[in-house]
Structures are given as structure tokens and as C-alpha cells.
Amino acid sequence: MDNAIKDMTSWAEASSWLAKHGYGMDQIRQQKDLWDAASTAGQVASAAKVKAATDAVAKQAVDAAKAVADAAKKVEAAKPVAKPTITK
16 A cells, blocks of 8 residues: 555545546555555454453453452451340
8 A cells, every 4th residue: 555545544535645646547446455455454453452451441340349349348247246235
């Protein structure tokens, strides 16, 4: 793919630049194929990054929930046991 278009955000912008700079229809079609392949690879990489981040956040949430449950057990265990009162 032409380096000049690799950082462009839309194919419309890229194809316009290619046409303006003398690329023919076949060359633009070839660049479109390369653009689509790079876009798909980028989406796959982005999806993997999102999954990894989501998994990390989920693990943190589970760890935090376990810590809260453990703290609640400690608080419950530390409460004094009420002694029964004897009335006459």
C-alpha cells in the first residue's frame, strides 16, 4: 500500500488522493485490496486488544469481589457473640 495513504482514515479520502496523484483505475483497485487487507488485520488486532483488556478488567472485578467477601467474613468473625441474659 502506498505510504501516503496508510494513515488516512477513510477509503474515500485515500482513493481521492490516489486519483489526484495519477493512479489509474487498476492501480486504485490494487490499493483498495491492500487497504481492505490492512483494515481487516487492524480490526483483528484491535479485537484481540479489546478482549485482553476486557479479560483483565473482569479478573480485577472478580479479585475485588473476593477481597470484599473475605473482608466481610473477617468483620463477621470479629463481632462479639451476644451472651444470653438470664432473667429471674
